[in-house]
Amino acid sequence: MGGSPLRAVRIVWKRELIRFARNRLRIITSLVQPVLFLFVLGTGLSGIVVSSAHFNFRTFxxxxxxxxxxxFTSIFSAISIVWDREFGFLREMLVAPVSRWSLVLGKALGGATVATIQGAIMLVLAGAVGVPYRPLLLLTMLGEMGLTAFALTSFGVLVASRIAQVESFQMVTQFIVLPMFFLSGAVFPTGDLPTWLKVLTRFDPLSYAVDPLRRAVFEYVSVPAxxxxxxxxxxxxxxxRLPTLLEVGLVALAAVSLLGVAIWQFSRTD
Known part of the structure; x- marks a missing residue:
């Protein structure tokens, strides 16, 4: 892996894509849960939340x-770091004549690319839930998805940098990931929540990624006032009320900060 840092970034990034392409079962199984949430949970909640209005809650x-x-794809893509540590491949990478920041950046970019591809596959279902296939909408969502994926993958790499066992990584991420998801407003509106719960949603970084995606969708669908x-x-x-650009900026700031801390952690790895 000797050579320039950019070459090392490209090699690590490409390794993540090859892993993803070869594991077709992972591609399929990682889409099962989102589809269940969208069409099973979404359909069930639709009759309760908007039963008297002409609006498909699955669009929300x-x-x-x-x-x-x-x-889920971003965080768990970092599990390969723990696998590499257990089987000794990570040590070989760390002693290679390249900067460690290039290894971390390549890993973050690779995981983010894989997660964005998984999200893009879900965009195929947009029409089934009342979201139009408008090129500008899809491009906007892809850009926001890519930024979110990079921030979350950087966080996953940061967590994995100091964990030695796969089981420990899974337990830690489950403890973090599920609260992040449910507090982000992904499946229910956060405007009329109790004060204590509303405060928690404001501290959830994923909230600032979900809202821009929802705003982009709502610009192209008709929602009763x-x-x-x-x-x-x-x-x-x-x-x-935070504007979209500020929310996106906060996600970008989180991405850079998390990547910086992950690089610092790997610099301390023996």
Whole structure:
């Protein structure tokens, strides 16, 4: 793996894509849970939440389910670091004549690419839940998905950098991932929550990724005004509703910060 740092980034990134392409079962099974959430849970909640309005609640859930796909794929893509540590391959990578930051960046970019591809596959189902196949909408969502995937993969790499066993990694990530998902507003609106729960959603970084995706969708679908105030309330700090660019900027800041800490952690790895 000797050579320039950019070459090392490309090799590690390509390794992640090859792993993903060769594991077709992983591609299929990782889509089962999002599809169940969207069509089973979404259909069940639709009759309760919007039973009196002409609106498909699965349209509301669609951005959240995409975020869930990216979340689980991004975080668990970092599990390969733990596998590599157990089987000794990670040590070989760390002693290679390349900068360690290039290895971390390549891993983060590879995991983010895989997660974005998984999310893009879910976009195929957009029409089934009332989301139009508008090129600008799809491109906007792909861009936001890619940024979110990079932030979450960087977080997964950071967690994996100090964990030696696969079982421990799975336990830690489950402890973190499920609260992140349910507090993000992926499956229910956060505007009218109790104060203590609303505060928790504001501290959840995934909330700032779900809301831009939902805003992009709501610009292209018709939502009854009473429901729009509830389902499209967005993220607020007090009485201030955060604009999309600020939310995206916060996700980008989190991505850079998490990547920096992950690089620092790997620099300390023996």
């Amino acid at each position: 859930m669609f951005p959240g389910v995409i975020a869930m796909t990216i979340l 009473p429901l729009a105030r509830i389902l499209g309330a967005g993220i607020t700090w007090g009485s201030y």
